[in-house]
Each structure stands twice: as C-alpha cells, then as structure tokens.
Amino acid sequence: MATTPTQPPGYFSSALRVFDLSVGEMLWSRRTIFMALVVGAPVLIALVLRLLDALGAPVFRVNGMQVAGPAVFGMMIWFFYLRFTIPVLGVFYGTSLIADEVEDKTITYLFTRPVPKGAVLLGKYLAYMACTVFVVLPSVVIVYLCIVPMRGSLGASFLDLVKDLTLLAIGLAVYGAVFAVIGARFKRPLLAGLIFIFGWEQVALAFPGYLKRFTVAYYLQALVPHAMPNDGIVSLIQSFFRENPPLGEALFWLFAILLGFLWIAVVSVERKEYVLEQ
Amino acid sequence: MSTASIPTVASTPTTPTTPSPAGTAAIVTAEHVSKWYGQVIGLNDVSVSVPPGVTGLLGPNGAGKSTFMKLITGQLRPSKGAIKVLGEPIWRNPKIYFQIGFCPEQDAFYERMTGLEWVRALVRLNGLDEKAADEAARRALASVDLMEAAGKKIGAYSKGMRQRVKMAQALVHDPQLLILDEPLSGMDPIGRRRTIRLIRDWGRAGKSIIVSSHILHEIESMTSNILLINNGRILAEGDVHQIRELIDEHPHTIYVRAEQPLRIAREFLEKPEDDVRSMKFEPGAVIVETGKPDAFYARVTEMAASGEFGAIDEVTSPDDNLQAVFQYLVK
Amino acid sequence: MPIHDQSYRHYGGGRAPVGRSWLIIAWAGIWTFLRKRAFLGLLFGSLIPFLVRAAQFWGSANMPQLASLAPDASTFRRFLEYQSFWVFVITVYVGAGLIANDRRANALQIYLSKPLMRSEYILGKLAVLFSFLALVTLVPTLLLLLLKVAFDGNFTFLKNNLFLIPAITISALLQVLLASFTMLALSSLSKSARYVGILYVGITFFTSAIYGALYAITGSSRVSWISIGADLEQVVDVIFRLKPRYATPWQVSLLVIVGLIAVSISILERRVRGVEVVT
Numbered sequence: 030m031a032t033t034p035t036q037p038p039g040y041f042s043s044a045l046r047v048f049d050l051s052v053g054e055m056l057w058s059r060r061t062i063f064m065a066l067v068v069g070a071p072v073l074i075a076l077v078l079r080l081l082d083a084l085g086a087p088v089f090r091v092n093g094m095q096v097a098g099p100a101v102f103g104m105m106i107w108f109f110y111l112r113f114t115i116p117v118l119g120v121f122y123g124t125s126l127i128a129d130e131v132e133d134k135t136i137t138y139l140f141t142r143p144v145p146k147g148a149v150l151l152g153k154y155l156a157y158m159a160c161t162v163f164v165v166l167p168s169v170v171i172v173y174l175c176i177v178p179m180r181g182s183l184g185a186s187f188l189d190l191v192k193d194l195t196l197l198a199i200g201l202a203v204y205g206a207v208f209a210v211i212g213a214r215f216k217r218p219l220l221a222g223l224i225f226i227f228g229w230e231q232v233a234l235a236f237p238g239y240l241k242r243f244t245v246a247y248y249l250q251a252l253v254p255h256a257m258p259n260d261g262i263v264s265l266i267q268s269f270f271r272e273n274p275p276l277g278e279a280l281f282w283l284f285a286i287l288l289g290f291l292w293i294a295v296v297s298v299e300r301k302e303y304v305l306e307q
Numbered sequence: 308m309s310t311a312s313i314p315t316v317a318s319t320p321t322t323p324t325t326p327s328p329a330g331t332a333a334i335v336t337a338e339h340v341s342k343w344y345g346q347v348i349g350l351n352d353v354s355v356s357v358p359p360g361v362t363g364l365l366g367p368n369g370a371g372k373s374t375f376m377k378l379i380t381g382q383l384r385p386s387k388g389a390i391k392v393l394g395e396p397i398w399r400n401p402k403i404y405f406q407i408g409f410c411p412e413q414d415a416f417y418e419r420m421t422g423l424e425w426v427r428a429l430v431r432l433n434g435l436d437e438k439a440a441d442e443a444a445r446r447a448l449a450s451v452d453l454m455e456a457a458g459k460k461i462g463a464y465s466k467g468m469r470q471r472v473k474m475a476q477a478l479v480h481d482p483q484l485l486i487l488d489e490p491l492s493g494m495d496p497i498g499r500r501r502t503i504r505l506i507r508d509w510g511r512a513g514k515s516i517i518v519s520s521h522i523l524h525e526i527e528s529m530t531s532n533i534l535l536i537n538n539g540r541i542l543a544e545g546d547v548h549q550i551r552e553l554i555d556e557h558p559h560t561i562y563v564r565a566e567q568p569l570r571i572a573r574e575f576l577e578k579p580e581d582d583v584r585s586m587k588f589e590p591g592a593v594i595v596e597t598g599k600p601d602a603f604y605a606r607v608t609e610m611a612a613s614g615e616f617g618a619i620d621e622v623t624s625p626d627d628n629l630q631a632v633f634q635y636l637v638k
Numbered sequence: 639m640p641i642h643d644q645s646y647r648h649y650g651g652g653r654a655p656v657g658r659s660w661l662i663i664a665w666a667g668i669w670t671f672l673r674k675r676a677f678l679g680l681l682f683g684s685l686i687p688f689l690v691r692a693a694q695f696w697g698s699a700n701m702p703q704l705a706s707l708a709p710d711a712s713t714f715r716r717f718l719e720y721q722s723f724w725v726f727v728i729t730v731y732v733g734a735g736l737i738a739n740d741r742r743a744n745a746l747q748i749y750l751s752k753p754l755m756r757s758e759y760i761l762g763k764l765a766v767l768f769s770f771l772a773l774v775t776l777v778p779t780l781l782l783l784l785l786k787v788a789f790d791g792n793f794t795f796l797k798n799n800l801f802l803i804p805a806i807t808i809s810a811l812l813q814v815l816l817a818s819f820t821m822l823a824l825s826s827l828s829k830s831a832r833y834v835g836i837l838y839v840g841i842t843f844f845t846s847a848i849y850g851a852l853y854a855i856t857g858s859s860r861v862s863w864i865s866i867g868a869d870l871e872q873v874v875d876v877i878f879r880l881k882p883r884y885a886t887p888w889q890v891s892l893l894v895i896v897g898l899i900a901v902s903i904s905i906l907e908r909r910v911r912g913v914e915v916v917t
Contacts, residue, residue: 037402038434050428054417059833063840070848078855096855104854113847121836132830134415138476141380142432143404219835220730227843299399302383304344305413 040151043144047152048159050139055156060125064118064161068168071109075175082179098181099189102173106193110169111249115197116230118161119204120222124212126153126294131303140303147295154209154291161201166194196252203245203283206290213297245286251279332394334359334484334515335379340388342374349374351539353388357517361510363526364519366536372519373412375536376488379517380409393484405433408477412488414469418462422453422472425461430479447479448472451505467498474502478509485509487518491525503528558584559600561624563607566617568593574616578606592621600624659754663762668769671732680731681773684724688778691717692785699789709786711799714779715878718809719871724774725817730838733767733821735831737910742829750912760822760906767818776810801879809874816870816895823902826909842866859884862891869894 038046055061078101127150130136139149170190177186211225212218233240234247241247251273274282333356342349350371366372377383378390381397381404389396395403417425427444435443448457451471456464461472470493477485487506491499506529510516520526526533527547535542565571572593575583582598597603604622611619671677691713697704740746749759783806787796796802820841825834849865862868862884869891875881876888884891 036434037405038432042434043432046428046431049431050417054419057419059828060836063837067840067844070844071851074848074851101855105851108851108854109847112850113843117840117843121840125832128832132832134411134413135417137382137409137411137413137415138429139432140382141404141407141409142429143401143434144432145401146399217731219832219839220727223839304383 037143040145040148043148044151044155047139047144047149048155051153051156052159055122055153055160058129060121061160061164064121064164067114067117068165071105072168072171072175075105075172079175079179095180098177098179099186101179102176102181102186103189105172105176106169106197107253110165110193110197111200111253114165115200116204116226116246118165119201119208120219120226122157122161123154123205123208124218124222126150126157126209126212127298127303128212128218131305134305136303137305146299150209150213150295150298151291154205154294157205158202161205162198165197165201169194169197192252196249199252199280199283200245200249203249203287203290206287206294207245209294210290210297213294213301242282245283248274248279248283248286251276332359333357334393335517336391337375337378338389340378340385340390342378342383342386348539350378350385353536353539353541355534355541355544357534357544358532359515360532361506361516361518361530363530363533364517364536365521365523365526365533366519367521370521370537371539372521372536373488374539376412376486376517376519380407380486405480406483408480408482408485410473410477410485410487410490412492414466414493416461416469416472419460421458421460422448422464422468422475423457426472426476426479429476433480435480443479443481444475447475450478451475452501466493467495470494470498470502474505483515485514485516487516489520490518491520491522499525558596558598559603559624561595561597561600561603561607561622562592563595563619564592564621565619571610571616571619574610575606656753657758659752660758660762660765663749663759664765664769667736667763667766671766671770677731680724680728681770684721684728684774685778687717687720688782691782695782695786696789699786699791709782711802711805711878712880714782714802714806715809715874715880717779717782718775718806718813718874721775721778722813722867722870725771725813726842728770728774729767729817729821730835732770733818734825734835734838736763736766736822737825738828738831738834741826742831746910747912756907756910760910763825764818764822767821768814771814771817772810775813776807779806779810805877805879809877812873812877812895813870816866816899819899819902819906823905823909826906860886862886863894866894866898 037043127136130139130153140146173186173190173193174183177183177190207225208218208222211221215221230244230246233244273279335355335357337353337355340353341351353371353375364372364375374383378385379392379397381392381400384398391397392403393406397403420428423441423444426447427440430443430447431437431440445454445457448454451474453468453471453475456468461469464472470490474487474490477487490506491502494502503525506516506518510530518526518529531547532545533547534544563571568588568591572586572588572595575586575593575595582602584596584598586596587594595603607619607622610616611622691709694704694707695709698706698708737746740749746759750756780803783796783802787793821834821838824837824841825831828834828837845865846867849862849868852861852864853859859868862872863886868884868886872882872884872886872888872891873895875883882888
C-alpha cells in the first residue's frame with residue numbers, strides 16, 4: 030500500500046477539505062430547499078409587481094404618491110433581506126453547523142480523522158457561507174433588475190446594489206458566526222437564536238444608550254445605503270433613538286464580532302463532548 | 308461469581324490470532340478510568356492494558372463497551388483517570404488518528420454520496436491529495452469486496468454493504484490500530500463469515516484490532532484474547548482458555564461418550580480423589596462435573612487405556628469456551 | 639406441595655372502553671413535559687402577564703387612584719395578543735417533536751400495530767399541545783374575567799360584557815387550534831424535531847415579512863391575508879367587536895385560517911401511517 034502522509038494538513042487546509050465534504054450535503058439538504066423558497070419569494074413578488082406595473086395597476090403608489098423603483102428596492106432590501114432573511118438564515122444554518130452532524134450521527138467520522146475539531150466547524154461555516162451567499166445574492170440581483178428600472182436607472186443605482194450585496198454578505202457572515210456559538214453552547218439553540226434576533230436586538234435598538242452596541246443590527250444598519258422606512262411601533266421607536274456609527278467603526282466592530290465569535294465557537298467545539306443519541 | 312481475584316493473564320494469543328507485531332507495548336492503556344453521565348456510571352475505575360494483536364471486547368448490552376470504545380477513540384473524555392492510545396493521550400490529539408481507524412456502531416452516512424465519494428472525501432481529511440485519495444479509496448473498497456457498488460449511492464446499499472463501506476473508511480488510510488464497534492451487526496451469515504475472515508487477515512498482517520461484540524461465538528472465531536466487561540467494570544482480560552483455568556472454584560464439565568457409561572460413572576464415584584461434584588446421563592454418555600479437571604482427564608485416559616470399562620469414544624469439555632466463562636463471570 | 643403454573647396467563651381484568659386510547663397518549667405526553675424543569679419555568683414565565691393583569695384589576699377595583707387602569711373588553715383582547723408570544727414559544731418547544739420523534743424512533747409502526755386508530759393517535763398528540771396552549775390562553779383569560787368579577791364584588795361588568803365569555807373562548811380556541819394543527823402537521827413531515835421547529839418559525843415569520851414588504855411597497859393592508867399572524871389578529875378583533883386593524887375583509891382572514899387547519903388535517907391524514915408505501 031502507498032505511504033500515507035504522517036503529518037496532518039494545516040488548519041485551514043483541513044477546514045477546506047471539510048468544506049469540500051460538506052458543501053454538497055448542505056446545498057442539497059432539505060434546509061436549503063426551505064432557503065430557496067424564502068429567497069424565491071421576493072423574486073416572485075418583484076416579478077408580479079413588475080407585471081402589474083406593466084399592466085398599469087397602481088402598485089408603486091403610497092398615499093397617492095408614485096414611488097420610484099430604487100426606493101422600492103431599498104424597502105425590499107430593508108424589510109425582507111436585512112430584517113428577516115439574513116438573521117433567519119443565520120439562525121437556521123449557524124445553529125446547526127455541528128448539531129446536524131450530531132443528530133445524523135455522522136460527526137463521528139469527522140472527529141476521528143486527523144483534523145482539529147475546530148477546523149471541522151470552520152469548514153462547515155465556510156460551506157454555510159457558500160450556500161447562503163450563492164443563493165441569496167443572486168436573488169437580490171434579480172429583484173434589482175426587476176424593480177429598479179421602473180422610474181429608476183440601473184446604472185445610477187448600481188453602486189447601491191454593490192453596497193447592498195456587500196452588506197448582506199457581511200450580515201450572513203456575522204450572524205452565522207454569532208449563531209455558530211449559540212449552536213455550540215446552548216441546548217436549544219434555535220429558541221435562543223430567535224430570542225436574540227426578535228427579542229434582544231429589537232429591544233436594545235429601541236433604547237437610547239449603549240445597549241444597542243451589543244447587537245449586530247446596530248452596526249449592519251450603518252452600512253445600509255437607503256433610507257429605512259418604518260413598519261410599526263417598534264421601528265418607529267427605534268428610529269427616534271437611531272444613531273448610526275461611522276462606517277469605519279461599524280465595519281471594524283462587525284469584523285471583530287465575526288472573528289471573536291468564530292474563535293469562541295471553535296474553542297467550544299474543541300472542548301465539548303458530543304454524546305450521540307443511542 | 309468466583310471470589311477469586313479478577314483473572315488477568317499475560318496475553319499469549321493462540322490461533323486464530325496473529326503473532327504480535329513488533330514490540331509488545333500496550334496499544335491502549337487505561338488507568339483508573341471512570342466515566343459518568345450525570346448520575347449514571349458508564350465505566351467504573353477501569354485499569355487495563357490492551358496488548359497488540361486482535362482483542363475482543365465482550366460484554367452484554369449496557370456493560371460499558373460503547374463507552375469504552377468512545378473513550379479510546381477520543382469521542383469522550385474520561386471523568387476520571389487517563390487513557391493513552393499507542394502511547395499518547397487521545398483526547399484533543401487529532402494527529403493520532405493517522406494511526407487509528409474507527410468503525411462506529413451507528414448506521415449513519417451521507418446517504419447522497421456514493422461509497423467511493425464518501426471514502427475518498429474522508430481519506431482526504433488525512434492529508435491525501437485527490438489522486439492518492441481516489442486510489443486509496445478504491446483499494447479499501449476492493450478489500451471489503453465493494454468495488455462493484457462503489458458508484459452507487461450509499462442510500463441504496465444493503466445493510467451488509469453499509470457495514471462494509473464503514474469498514475472501508477476505517478482502514479482506507481492503512482492505520483496501525485483498527486477499532487471496530489459491533490462490526491458484524493445486521494450482517495447475514497455469509498457477510499459475517501467474510502468479515503471475520505477479513506479481521507483475521509488484518510490481524511495476521513500485523514494490525515492491532517479491538518473488536519467489540521456481545522455475541523460470544525463471533526469473538527471466539529476471531530481471537531482468543533479477550534477483555535470481558537460488565538456493569539462498567541472489567542471482569543477479566545487475557546487468553547480465554549487461561550482465564551478458564553484460573554476460575555478454579557468453578558467446576559469443569561466433561562462429556563464422556565462410552566460403550567458402558569454406567570460402569571464408568573460407578574468407577575468415578577468410587578474414587579473421591581476425582582472430585583466428582585455431579586453427574587448426568589445421556590444416551591451413550593455421561594456428563595461429569597469435577598473440581599479437578601487435570602486429574603480427571605488423567606483418570607479417563609487410564610481407564611481408556613486399560614480397556615476394562617469398554618470403549619471410550621469421546622472426551623470433550625463443552626465448558627472450555629467463552630460462553631461458559633462469560634456466564635460464570637457475569638453471574 | 640402445589641406446583642404453580644408458570645406459563646403465560648391471559649389478562650382477565652377490566653378494559654377501558656374503546657376509543658379512550660388517545661387519553662393515554664395525551665397523558666403520557668403531558669407528563670413527559672411536566673417533568674422537565676425548564677418547561678415548568680417556561681410555563682411559569684408565561685403566567686407572569688396574568689399575575690400583572692390580576693394586580694392591575696385588583697388595584698383598579700380597590701384603589702381610587704388606580705381607577706383609570708380599570709379594564710374594559712379590549713383589555714382581554716390585548717391580553718390574548720400578548721400571550722401569543724408564549725403560544726409561539728410553547729408550540730415550538732412542545733410541538734416540534736410530538737410526531738417527529740416518533741417517526742425518528744420508528745414508533746409509529748408500534749403505535750399503530752396496537753388496537754389504536756390513527757385518529758386516536760393524532761387526537762392524543764393534539765391534546766398534548768392543546769392542553770399547554772389552552773393553559774396559557776383560555777384558562778388565564780377566563781380567570782382574569784372571574785377575578786374582575788370577584789374584585790368588583792358584583793356582576794355589573796360581566797352583565798355589560800356578557801359577550802366576553804364566548805369571545806374569549808372562541809378566540810383562544812382559534813389561536814390554539816391553528817397553532818396545534820399547523821405544528822402537528824409539520825411535525826409529521828420530518829424525523830427531526832429541530833427541522834420542524836425551524837420550518838414553523840420560518841413559515842410564521844416568512845409570511846409576516848412578505849406582508850411587511852408588500853405593505854411598505856403598496857401602502858395598503860389589503861394584502862394582510864398573506865400573514866398568518868395578521869389573519870388571526872383580524873378575526874379576533876372582529877370577535878371582540880373591535881375595529882379590524884387591516885383592510886382585508888375578516889371573512890378572507892377566517893377563510894385562510896380554516897384553510898390552513900384543513901390543509902394540516904389533510905397532511906396528518908396522509909403522513910400518519912404505520913407503513914410507508916414506496917413506489
């Protein structure tokens with residue numbers, strides 16, 4: 030038999046190999062079918078609105094006033110992607126990076142190979158990023174192409190599109206890291222994750238002071254190039270106390286949160302015992 | 308259960324096991340290892356050294372076999388004590404998995420992948436490049452007779468094929484130590500025979516193998532070097548025959564098929580030095596329980612040689628096997 | 639010495655009437671959750687709003703300076719609305735694994751190989767979730783009404799708001815049945831309780847997000863029927879004789895709710911089987 034290597038692959042090389050193994054499984058899992066439906070809905074809505082507008086229906090009129098395509102696109106980014114899709118995908122995937130393998134009892138094969146357990150988590154995180162980024166971002170582009178040309182210009186709004194795509198990718202990365210920690214440490218990570226997004230973040234953003242700095246949404250909102258509409262009492266209250274950090278500061282803290290939480294997740298997985306259900 | 312100390316015999320495996328690989332350093336050492344899950348004790352102060360070669364880990368369900376397997380494969384950390392595999396601690400030591408191949412008990416796979424894809428992807432985690440990984444995976448699948456189905460999705464595999472692909476991923480990187488947790492589970496008789504033969508071949512090739520089962524005759528057909536476990540404790544370790552001999556308070560059962568069994572029985576009873584504890588008759592045979600098996604065998608040999616008691620056709624001990632040892636120790 | 643018969647003996651005792659097996663399943667399920675401290679904590683947390691409201695009622699009845707806090711019909715409506723958060727959490731906690739765990743353990747075949755009808759199995763599982771959800775909606779709201787009467791010392795409030803009893807009952811039942819059937823149907827679709835939880839959360843928030851986006855774009859709440867939460871709010875507003883908060887006709891919202899329950903029943907009928915036919 031040919032000699033096999035006696036030195037393990039490097040940390041990131043190990044993570045990439047786990048990525049190779051996981052990305053196919055993740056992409057074709059039932060979870061991704063759900064994700065495709067989630068990001069397909071705004072595309073469908075955009076197509077329907079485009080069709081209705083073409084037929085002369087009064088779809089882009091708010092309080093009798095005509096709203097331009099770029100503004101509508103901004104609203105969809107805000108309501109649908111930033112406030113729902115990104116955090117929810119972060120919860121669904123981030124909390125399940127290792128939990129899925131434990132539930133399916135396939136974790137044994139990964140943890141009895143000469144790769145650090147932390148590299149397994151990192152590889153799965155990269156697979157999550159690949160799956161979500163390459164499904165969500167094209168959806169955003171399609172919505173952009175459908176909506177913006179209506180009383181708007183594709184060229185003039187192109188920079189906003191690039192900013193939106195970057196913002197959403199960063200959001201996926203940061204929320205994924207935060208929920209990777211929740212998934213690694215909590216027994217019921219889904220509930221904990223939902224309470225974080227729809228409980229803690231909403232409340233903290235509504236209060237003046239330093240509380241909002243302990244949310245991800247505070248820094249992400251600083252990257253949004255569009256004006257943010259209100260859709261209810263909570264966001265109205267939040268708008269009173271909204272103070273956006275400078276762009277540089279927001280980016281710094283977002284990357285600090287990303288790296289910090291990823292490190293915590295890696296350490297948690299390295300130290301934890303996973304007892305499989307008999 | 309005997310109140311004698313736990314029988315521990317220096318391992319001298321007889322056939323069908325292999326000659327020990329170079330060096331006789333223990334492949335697994337556990338020192339005062341305990342593991343508990345909340346209030347439930349999985350292993351209780353276990354100290355054991357597993358020698359090179361093929362070792363059978365034997366115990367009923369719930370004995371602690373799986374806990375022990377998980378501890379020596381680094382999936383669990385001991386609550387107390389220390390475990391070393393191939394001379395190194397196993398917990399959080401991924402490098403050691405170059406030398407270890409583990410075949411777990413659970414029937415869990417990436418069902419959408421083919422057997423070849425799966426084994427190849429796993430061996431890549433050992434640092435092999437694409438080409439080398441592909442070759443190694445093919446070799447491993449060939450060694451478990453699975454090359455024909457290598458291109459089929461694992462979800463379409465039969466139970467026996469699933470067990471074999473699990474074993475393929477365990478040995479694909481040519482490890483020094485193979486740890487097999489219930490490898491024959493769910494297999495049909497042909498599959499069992501084939502797997503047992505494979506395990507014996509690997510043992511002869513110089514690999515150390517720890518194989519767990521609760522089916523006694525399967526372990527017996529693979530090795531005579533055993534580790535008996537029950538209720539989280541090690542009951543006995545070493546060669547099964549020598550363990551049997553050490554349980555000296557337990558009488559041996561000897562089956563004698565003869566022309567005149569009644570006459571032979573009378574002779575046994577007249578000689579108190581034969582230490583006959585009980586006697587039972589079957590058509591053409593007498594089954595004797597004795598506390599002095601060696602003396603008894605010598606006596607039977609004399610009787611056969613003298614010819615005074617008719618022909619003695621068969622003298623066997625249904626007792627000198629793992630089942631009897633196990634039942635006695637576990638009682 | 640008499641030798642006792644050691645062979646198998648047939649059961650000769652009494653048997654419960656046919657059709658009560660669902661009670662066994664229900665009771666076993668309820669008891670399983672009641673033994674978990676975390677769940678008891680959750681139940682206790684869900685009753686804190688009840689205690690706060692009870693204190694408000696007592697204060698408004700006994701302290702003149704708090705008379706302005708006296709409840710009216712809409713107070714009970716709002717209480718039910720606040721409890722919807724706990725309904726959501728308990729539905730996910732309790733309901734996600736009700737059938738999914740049985741499917742995972744291949745227990746459906748064992749259940750249905752007993753003299754147990756599929757409808758009894760479903761009813762039993764439904765009763766588990768229904769009991770806990772009713773405990774945080776119907777029971778505390780009716781208790782609040784009772785407390786109001788008790789603290790007032792007369793039946794005036796009740797006589798003036800007699801519709802509250804059927805309104806609370808129907809609204810709570812609607813809320814509980816919708817959550818129970820939907821969650822049970824989702825639970826029958828998968829072997830993973832975690833995935834079921836994700837699906838339920840996703841569907842709940844997804845429909846709200848779609849409505850939010852459409853409302854922002856069109857400025858009209860006529861599309862509120864898309865959001866399951868909004869449908870429930872609309873119908874309950876009408877039951878409590880309040881002005882509906884959305885422009886969608888309440889009949890459309892009710893139709894959506896009833897349709898959802900019907901679809902859930904249909905899914906349960908197809909998925910809860912002892913054997914799976916593979917073609």
